[in-house]
Amino acid sequence: MQEELGVGLFSGVAEDIYHQLPGVSQSQLKYMSEWSPKHLKWKKDHPDDPEESDTLALGGAVHDAVLLPDVFDAQYMTAGPCEGVTGKGNQCSNAGKDRFGGHWFCGTHAPKDQERDGGVVLTAREYEVCMGIRGSVHTDPDASVLLNCERKELTAVWEDEATGLLCRGRFDCLSDDGTVITDLKTARSAKPELFNKAVYQYGYNLQAYHYLSGARALGLPAEVFACIPVEKVEPFCLCVGQVDDEAVEAGGKELRVLMRRFAECAESGHWPGYRSPTVFTLPAYAWKQIEERVDNAEVEE
Numbered sequence: 610m611q612e613e614l615g616v617g618l619f620s621g622v623a624e625d626i627y628h629q630l631p632g633v634s635q636s637q638l639k640y641m642s643e644w645s646p647k648h649l650k651w652k653k654d655h656p657d658d659p660e661e662s663d664t665l666a667l668g669g670a671v672h673d674a675v676l677l678p679d680v681f682d683a684q685y686m687t688a689g690p691c692e693g694v695t696g697k698g699n700q701c702s703n704a705g706k707d708r709f710g711g712h713w714f715c716g717t718h719a720p721k722d723q724e725r726d727g728g729v730v731l732t733a734r735e736y737e738v739c740m741g742i743r744g745s746v747h748t749d750p751d752a753s754v755l756l757n758c759e760r761k762e763l764t765a766v767w768e769d770e771a772t773g774l775l776c777r778g779r780f781d782c783l784s785d786d787g788t789v790i791t792d793l794k795t796a797r798s799a800k801p802e803l804f805n806k807a808v809y810q811y812g813y814n815l816q817a818y819h820y821l822s823g824a825r826a827l828g829l830p831a832e833v834f835a836c837i838p839v840e841k842v843e844p845f846c847l848c849v850g851q852v853d854d855e856a857v858e859a860g861g862k863e864l865r866v867l868m869r870r871f872a873e874c875a876e877s878g879h880w881p882g883y884r885s886p887t888v889f890t891l892p893a894y895a896w897k898q899i900e901e902r903v904d905n906a907e908v909e910e
Contacts, residue, residue, distance in 0.1 A: 614630070614764070614766055615766070616766050616767055616768060616775075616827070617765075617766060617827060618760075618763050618764070618765050618783075618827060619763065619764045619765075619766070620760065620761075620762065620763055620764075622762075622764040624669050624779075627764050627777070627779055628656070629656075630764070630766070630777050631775055631777075632766060632774075632775040632776050632777035633774050633775070633776050633777070633868070633871055634776070634777050634778065634819075635778065635812070635815055635816045635819035635820070635864070636816075637649055637652075637653070637871075638815065638819075638864060638867040638868065638871060639811075639812040639815060639816075639867075640652060641867060641870070641871065642812075642863070642867055645880075645881065645882045645883055646870065646871075646874045646880040646881055646882075647880045647881060647882035648882070649880065650874075650880035666729075667735060667738075668795065670685060670729070670731060670735065670739050671738070671739050671742055671793075671795055672762070672781065672793060673685070673739075674739035674740065674742065674743040675742060675743050675746050675747070675756075675793055676756070676761045676762055676781060676782065676793065677761065677762060678743065681739070681743075683728070684728045684729060685728060685729050685730075685731055685736070685739070686728050686729075686730055686731070686736075687730060687731045687732065687733050687735070687736035738841060738842075738845075741843065741845045742795070742839050742841070742845050744845070745839055745844070745845035745846070745847055746793070746837060746839055746847060749847055749849065751849040752837050752847060752849050755782060755784075755789065755791040755835055755837065755849065756782055756791070758782050758783060758784050758785050759785060760780075760782070760783040760785070761781065761782050761783075762779070762780075762781065763779070763780040763783055764777065764778075764779055765777065765778045765779070765780060765820070765823050765824065765827060767823045767826040767827050768826070769822075769826070769868060770826070771865070771868070771869075772868050772869060772871075772872040773872070774868060774871065774872055774875070776819070776823055777823075778819060778820045778823050780792075780820060780824070781793050783824075783829075786830070787824070787829040787830050787831060788829075788830050788831060788832045788833060789831075789832070789833045789834075789835055790820050790821065790824060790831055790833070790834050790835070791835040791836075791837065792813075792816070792820075792834065792835070792836050792837070793837050793839070794807075794813070794836055794837065794838040794839070795838075795839060795840075795841050796838040796839065796840055796841070797840070797841070798840060799838040799839055799840050799846055799847050799848040800848070801848055801850065804836075804838045804848065804850075807838070808836075808852060808856065812860070812863075813836065813852060814852050814856040814857055814859060814860030815860040815861075815863055815864045815867075816834075816860075817834035817852040817856070817857045817860055818857050818858075818860040818861035818864050819860075819864060820834060821834055821857065822861070833851050834851060834852045834857065835849070835850065835851045835852075836849075836850060836851070836852065837849055
């Protein structure tokens with residue numbers, strides 16, 4: 610696949626194909642940081658994780674609904690809500706089931722990734738979420754400005770100058786002047802104070818550095834990594850903002866260390882697990898909790 614793509618920006622690369630491309634992604638580096646190089650090597654060698662595939666499939670559907678509405682309307686469908694639910698868990702009466710593509714199922718409890726005429730069937734709830742998020746994003750004036758561009762769902766492939774590693778990223782939106790990369794995020798909460806925590810928890814600042822540096826390596830004047838976090842439940846509230854320069858710089862410092870470690874593992878063929886031997890102790894927050902419990906016990910005495 611790399612021989613077909615080369616280094617550059619490419620449109621029309623399917624998401625499943627993108628994940629098969631050679632090159633290190635920011636998600637791989639974050640996974641290595643959270644676990645170990647050994648975990649990452651196993652994950653790379655065993656990509657078919659059913660639980661993760663389901664999550665990626667719904668995330669892909671949301672992205673298509675918002676960023677590529679014509680593709681979504683052509684390729685995704687739902688059987689509609691089941692009128693035969695008995696009220697006992699997920700049991701549905703035969704009268705409430707529809708036949709699609711030779712398979713029997715109700716719209717609410719449709720099997721994952723059921724294909725019909727080359728399309729993907731979503732449950733009624735999944736379809737409602739996709740359409741609700743699409744409506745929320747497209748009617749927001751700030752989000753609409755960011756999405757008003759020609760280049761969407763771009764695959765970027767570049768070479769990291771410092772390590773020589775081949776890198777890849779997938780830009781949701783790239784502004785027409787090449788200065789802004791926008792990323793759509795489904796979130797539990799889009800409230801700025803809470804999404805700040807998500808930026809740190811999920812390493813979005815590392816992603817920001819990776820994407821901006823990749824875009825610049827390809828000759829783009831990329832300056833801003835914008836995010837549109839949108840909540841996954843009604844009323845599908847969202848917030849629009851950018852990851853600030855200090856957070857991006859902090860992400861870059863962490864990412865550079867991970868890139869060097871990845872390069873060392875790739876060159877040596879050795880992907881170590883956890884560092885040991887070590888000394889086990891208590892987490893930092895535990896000491897304060899122990900002190901509070903001891904103080905409270907002494908007061909009660």
